[in-house]
Amino acid sequence: MSEHRRIRIHALRHNPRDPASEPRLQTYELEEQPGMTLFLALSEIRERQDPSLAFDFVCRAGICGSCAMIVNGRPRLACRTLTRDFPEDVTLLPLPGFELIADLSVDTGKWMRALSERLAAWLHARQAEVDLSRIEEPMDPDLADRIYELDRCVECGCCVAACGTARMRADFVGAVGLNKIARFSLDPRDRRGDGDYYELVGDDLGVFGCMTLLGCQDVCPKELPLQTQIAYLRRRMARAGA
Amino acid sequence: MKVVYCDVLVIGGGLAGLRVAIGVRQRGLDAVVLSLVPPKRSHSAAAQGGMQASLGNVVKGAGDSEDVHFEDTVRGSDWGADQRVVRMFVETAPKAVRELAAWGVPWSRVRRGDREVIINGQRVTITERDAAHGLVAQRDFGGTRKWRTCYVSDGTGHAMLFAVGDQAIAHGVPVHERREALALIHDGSRCGGAVVRDLVTGELIAYVARATVIATGGAGRLYRVTTNAVICEGIGAALALETGVAALGNMEAVQFHPTGIFPAGILVTEGCRGDGGLLRDAAGHRFMPDYEPEKKELASRDVVSRRMAEHIRRGGGVPSHFGPHLWLDITLLGRAHIERNLREVKEICHYFLGIDPAKDWIPVHPAQHYTMGGIRTDHTGESTTLRGLFAAGEAACWDMHGFNRLGGNSVAETVVAGMIVGEFVADFCQSPRGNLDLSTALIADAVAAERAALDALLASRGDESADVLRAEMQQAMTDGVGIFRTGADLEAAVARLQELLVRSRRIGLRHRVDGPNPELVTAYRVRRMLKVALAMACGALARRESRGAHFREDFPRRDDARWLCRTLATWPRPGDSTPTLNYEAIDVGAMELPPGWRGYGARDYVDHPDTPQRAAQVAATRERLAGAGREEVQQALMPFRHLLPPRLRAGNDRLPESAA
Numbered sequence: 001m002s003e004h005r006r007i008r009i010h011a012l013r014h015n016p017r018d019p020a021s022e023p024r025l026q027t028y029e030l031e032e033q034p035g036m037t038l039f040l041a042l043s044e045i046r047e048r049q050d051p052s053l054a055f056d057f058v059c060r061a062g063i064c065g066s067c068a069m070i071v072n073g074r075p076r077l078a079c080r081t082l083t084r085d086f087p088e089d090v091t092l093l094p095l096p097g098f099e100l101i102a103d104l105s106v107d108t109g110k111w112m113r114a115l116s117e118r119l120a121a122w123l124h125a126r127q128a129e130v131d132l133s134r135i136e137e138p139m140d141p142d143l144a145d146r147i148y149e150l151d152r153c154v155e156c157g158c159c160v161a162a163c164g165t166a167r168m169r170a171d172f173v174g175a176v177g178l179n180k181i182a183r184f185s186l187d188p189r190d191r192r193g194d195g196d197y198y199e200l201v202g203d204d205l206g207v208f209g210c211m212t213l214l215g216c217q218d219v220c221p222k223e224l225p226l227q228t229q230i231a232y233l234r235r236r237m238a239r240a241g242a
Numbered sequence: 243m244k245v246v247y248c249d250v251l252v253i254g255g256g257l258a259g260l261r262v263a264i265g266v267r268q269r270g271l272d273a274v275v276l277s278l279v280p281p282k283r284s285h286s287a288a289a290q291g292g293m294q295a296s297l298g299n300v301v302k303g304a305g306d307s308e309d310v311h312f313e314d315t316v317r318g319s320d321w322g323a324d325q326r327v328v329r330m331f332v333e334t335a336p337k338a339v340r341e342l343a344a345w346g347v348p349w350s351r352v353r354r355g356d357r358e359v360i361i362n363g364q365r366v367t368i369t370e371r372d373a374a375h376g377l378v379a380q381r382d383f384g385g386t387r388k389w390r391t392c393y394v395s396d397g398t399g400h401a402m403l404f405a406v407g408d409q410a411i412a413h414g415v416p417v418h419e420r421r422e423a424l425a426l427i428h429d430g431s432r433c434g435g436a437v438v439r440d441l442v443t444g445e446l447i448a449y450v451a452r453a454t455v456i457a458t459g460g461a462g463r464l465y466r467v468t469t470n471a472v473i474c475e476g477i478g479a480a481l482a483l484e485t486g487v488a489a490l491g492n493m494e495a496v497q498f499h500p501t502g503i504f505p506a507g508i509l510v511t512e513g514c515r516g517d518g519g520l521l522r523d524a525a526g527h528r529f530m531p532d533y534e535p536e537k538k539e540l541a542s543r544d545v546v547s548r549r550m551a552e553h554i555r556r557g558g559g560v561p562s563h564f565g566p567h568l569w570l571d572i573t574l575l576g577r578a579h580i581e582r583n584l585r586e587v588k589e590i591c592h593y594f595l596g597i598d599p600a601k602d603w604i605p606v607h608p609a610q611h612y613t614m615g616g617i618r619t620d621h622t623g624e625s626t627t628l629r630g631l632f633a634a635g636e637a638a639c640w641d642m643h644g645f646n647r648l649g650g651n652s653v654a655e656t657v658v659a660g661m662i663v664g665e666f667v668a669d670f671c672q673s674p675r676g677n678l679d680l681s682t683a684l685i686a687d688a689v690a691a692e693r694a695a696l697d698a699l700l701a702s703r704g705d706e707s708a709d710v711l712r713a714e715m716q717q718a719m720t721d722g723v724g725i726f727r728t729g730a731d732l733e734a735a736v737a738r739l740q741e742l743l744v745r746s747r748r749i750g751l752r753h754r755v756d757g758p759n760p761e762l763v764t765a766y767r768v769r770r771m772l773k774v775a776l777a778m779a780c781g782a783l784a785r786r787e788s789r790g791a792h793f794r795e796d797f798p799r800r801d802d803a804r805w806l807c808r809t810l811a812t813w814p815r816p817g818d819s820t821p822t823l824n825y826e827a828i829d830v831g832a833m834e835l836p837p838g839w840r841g842y843g844a845r846d847y848v849d850h851p852d853t854p855q856r857a858a859q860v861a862a863t864r865e866r867l868a869g870a871g872r873e874e875v876q877q878a879l880m881p882f883r884h885l886l887p888p889r890l891r892a893g894n895d896r897l898p899e900s901a902a
């Protein structure tokens with residue numbers, strides 16, 4: 001008798017570009033190995049059973065945010081999900097809220113780029129030109145750490161997949177968008193103020209669309225303090241809009 | 243036929259590619275970036291520990307300068323680097339950190355006053371200067387004489403990539419995601435773009451550009467165990483190689499990182515050792531001081547990895563189901579430090595190993611990590627043999643790393659090369675050399691050739707599996723072209739790879755559609771990867787000496803008399819089964835730092851006949867200019883500043899060493 005479990009992966013299969021394709025679950029059975037992650041399991045399926053199965057991994061180390069998918073009902077980074085933490089049956093669905101490319105592969109890149117453009121989510125420097133030969137501007141070390149805390153978002157899309165508002169309003173900026181605003185508004189190098197941010201997120205597609213269900217906070221793989229950030233941002237935006 | 247025209251085509255959306263694109267946009271040119279994945283998912287994000295720049299803000303970095311960074315980098319390279327390029331790099335690195343600070347990177351900052359750190363296993367108190375409070379902080383890394391590695395906790399690459407990615411969006415740089423270059427368009431002397439495949443629809447598109455920049459990163463996936471992301475398959479190098487004209491430099495120079503977690507090979511940062519972590523064996527013994535009394539755990543990576551492999555061979559390894567490994571112990575750093583400065587490490591240990599590194603030792607083993615070799619370029623980043631083709635970052639052999647790269651110098655190279663090469667690419671496009679005169683027939687032929695190759699692959703009834711060939715290639719590289727190399731093992735590896743190359747002509751697919759088809763992608767990539775693998779294996783077989791990360795057990799000494807040169811590999815005829823190797827001499831007479839002992843690792847080497855004379859000249863110049871400023875001395879030894887783009891020529895301000 002084998003010392004290892006047999007596990008069954010039930011993966012959604014669909015190619016939206018193929019008119020004949022109907023969404024369906026396909027089951028793959030394989031032997032679990034010690035330390036097996038969903039990255040290893042899906043790679044083995046592709047190599048040994050079904051070369052057509054589409055999915056996205058890049059760093060396979062929980063850093064890049066490529067591989068978010070719904071694992072037994074919950075958004076997760078598949079690469080750092082160990083099969084041993086699950087029962088024998090694991091159901092994998094593509095992340096909702098994003099355009100499906102095929103099977104478990106979704107287009108988060110396009111969505112995130114559009115979000116960044118819409119929210120002007122880059123640092124708007126106070127100084128037009130910085131003399132790179134000069135000693136850099138000092139910053140309080142604790143403030144730098146607090147900015148990094150919010151800067152850790154990997155744009156994986158889990159928060160959007162877990163968001164009630166995003167289900168109803170496709171254009172909702174999601175926790176990922178609100179967190180970006182919180183991050184730049186915390187940064188003294190950015191010249192924008194609350195009035196500017198109000199123009200970006202002071203409506204139902206922004207911070208006032210949040211219904212406080214906070215699925216985002218529950219599923220964020222980086223454990224970002226989304227609940228707190230959204231609450232503070234809402235209070236400030238209410239003030240800015242008054 | 244669909245054609246996209248642009249001034250600059252950048253292949254690769256990581257830090258180097260994005261920074262080049264921003265640079266040329268700032269000069270008023272159109273740039274299009276091709277990326278296999280959304281650019282913020284690029285492997286640059288995995289750089290954890292930091293980037294080297296001689297800011298010297300922390301007290302342990304006081305007295306640092308471009309000079310010290312230069313010498314550390316050249317010693318690290320085992321004198322394989324182009325010293326003028328190293329100078330250009332170390333001069334620009336502080337500017338890159340400051341530019342990134344202005345773009346929003348939340349660099350970890352210096353806090354004034356006392357703090358406890360671990361140095362050589364001992365807890366000591368150091369006092370940071372008031373004047374440095376709030377400036378960008380540095381940590382210790384291997385092979386450096388000063389604390390020089392600027393960092394953002396241990397998510398440095400992520401923070402840099404997001405800041406630069408955001409700036410690319412701000413500058414309106416279009417990124418064409420999930421598109422892959424299959425071949426460069428060229429006429430034998432001038433590169434004019436690439437044939438590109440849309441990975442979602444399967445469509446082929448010609449991108450026609452005045453300048454083409456390859457910034458595709460490394461080739462870790464040629465090996466079975468690597469820290470590299472799954473997209474790091476050496477395809478940029480293969481694109482250049484397949485032109486038959488462009489050359490790859492020093493492909494045998496492959497770095498193995500000491501601390502891949504075992505057995506998955508996921509990286510835990512050198513910052514673990516820089517911050518005071520220790521390597522231990524099966525008995526719990528700290529073994530590195532036995533081998534390397536000077537630098538211990540913080541010798542250069544090639545040396546530490548070799549010592550680890552040696553210690554395992556001597557029976558010091560911890561036996562396990564997957565084979566022997568060693569331990570990385572960071573428990574002595576304390577939970578607060580780990581949770582603040584090594585949080586990615588903590589996450590990785592938690593999710594992949596189920597351990598808490600504040601309490602438990604981390605199982606580690608050296609894993610393939612970095613490709614020092616790449617597309618051979620001159621100091622401007624342009625191929626020395628194919629006009630209009632540029633390369634930047636890990637994909638390039640620029641060549642600032644020689645035969646071993648220092649930790650913290652690669653993520654630094656991405657942005658520094660991006661700043662420098664971006665300017666030269668813009669100069670090229672805005673000069674008569676940048677005019678493009680390629681016939682439309684040539685472009686159509688290039689697309690047709692790729693179309694025919696894909697159609698043949700899709701129709702093939704061949705009996706070989708692309709996945710099997712890939713796995714066998716990875717095994718051949720791991721067995722024969724690893725940390726310790728011998729002539730016999732390398733010959734065997736070359737023979738195996740040649741056999742795989744022949745077999746790769748008979749690949750058959752199980753899944754025959756031209757849309758999203760991972761099997762088709764593996765099939766056309768593995769053929770290209772095998773050529774890059776052969777460039778590595780053949781270069782290693784031919785190089786009968788040991789230098790940096792290239793270690794030949796049958797030729798254990800560095801041999802400057804015969805091998806102070808750069809390997810150049812080309813693939814002139816498509817049907818060849820080996821690359822053609824040539825060599826480019828490295829001129830001792832022009833060196834600012836003539837060859838010598840690195841300060842760690844082996845002490846015996848064969849001198850180049852010109853070394854004593856050059857060493858005497860350098861000593862005489864230093865004596866003659868005693869009392870002159872360090873810049874004047876440097877200028878007399880090896881002028882380089884004129885090689886930099888004008889806007890990057892100014893010096894770098896820093897706190898005086900005596901600042902309180």
